[in-house]
Amino acid sequence: MNEAATPRQRLLRVLVTVGPGGLWLLLFVLLPTLFVLLASLMRRGPYGELLGPLGLHNYLRLLEAPYLEAFAQSLWVGALATLLAALLGYPLAFYIARHPRRDLLLLLLLIPFFTNFLIRVYAWLVLLQKEGLLNALLLAFGLGPYAFYPSFAAVILATVYTFLPFFVLPVYASVERVDWQLLEAAYDLGARPFRAFLHAVLPQTYPGLFAGSVLVFIPAMGTFVVADLLGAGRVVLIGNLIQQQFGLTRDWPFGAALSVFLMAFVLLALYLYRRLQGERGLEDLV
Numbered sequence: 001m002n003e004a005a006t007p008r009q010r011l012l013r014v015l016v017t018v019g020p021g022g023l024w025l026l027l028f029v030l031l032p033t034l035f036v037l038l039a040s041l042m043r044r045g046p047y048g049e050l051l052g053p054l055g056l057h058n059y060l061r062l063l064e065a066p067y068l069e070a071f072a073q074s075l076w077v078g079a080l081a082t083l084l085a086a087l088l089g090y091p092l093a094f095y096i097a098r099h100p101r102r103d104l105l106l107l108l109l110l111i112p113f114f115t116n117f118l119i120r121v122y123a124w125l126v127l128l129q130k131e132g133l134l135n136a137l138l139l140a141f142g143l144g145p146y147a148f149y150p151s152f153a154a155v156i157l158a159t160v161y162t163f164l165p166f167f168v169l170p171v172y173a174s175v176e177r178v179d180w181q182l183l184e185a186a187y188d189l190g191a192r193p194f195r196a197f198l199h200a201v202l203p204q205t206y207p208g209l210f211a212g213s214v215l216v217f218i219p220a221m222g223t224f225v226v227a228d229l230l231g232a233g234r235v236v237l238i239g240n241l242i243q244q245q246f247g248l249t250r251d252w253p254f255g256a257a258l259s260v261f262l263m264a265f266v267l268l269a270l271y272l273y274r275r276l277q278g279e280r281g282l283e284d285l286v
């Protein structure tokens with residue numbers, strides 16, 4: 001048996017195994033985040049440069065009506081997209097998990113990821129515009145044309161389409177681990193199909209539901225490409241505001257403040273949800 005490793009050897013092992021990943025996180029996650037936080041406390045100079053002194057003036061601007069409206073609309077888009085993704089993706093995950101050709105169905109679900117995200121959004125623009133394929137199909141039946149684009153509905157449709165696989169895959173992973181004997185036991189105890197599913201199967205898929213909801217809600221709130229292309233200025237999300245500050249107006253301090261606010265909101269929401277889930281788990285144990 002080898003002798004116990006010395007502290008120096010243990011430190012060397014840690015540096016070899018954890019060091020590269022830790023250095024990557026330090027350089028490309030922690031330091032950029034600290035820079036954004038510092039920039040959010042500074043002022044914009046006449047040429048777009050960052051100037052002192054430090055203060056909370058950029059965060060106070062977030063209380064102005066246009067930015068509160070954009071944040072509220074971001075919440076609404078994220079919540080609605082998550083709800084629609086759940087209504088579509090939850091049964092789809094069960095269908096794929098129970099299908100004998102589920103490998104093929106998973107491949108079909110992932111095929112859109114083989115195409116650039118921007119190209120997929122432009123495809124929806126081509127489909128929904130007044131001279132697009134959808135209106136051409138409706139005109140063949142004597143209907144339309146309708147103004148599907150630009151509109152809030154077009155933004156929601158493309159957002160759900162874009163992030164639906166992010167919801168389906170975690171739920172599919174949970175369905176794969178479902179203990180179906182619990183469902184049979186519920187039937188044996190006289191439960192009807194809906195009640196049996198509600199008490200025996202649904203709780204087992206909570207981890208997938210939570211993960212899928214987070215993976216849809218967070219990017220749906222912060223994305224700006226879909227709202228820019230399919231909303232044409234009618235739908236302004238907090239992601240659009242951030243993009244404008246770093247692009248058009250070159251107000252980096254205020255853009256950094258918007259970014260920090262969005263990060264803080266997402267982290268707080270995740271923390272509160274995990275606390276609620278933990279308390280609920282403790283109640284179940286008791």
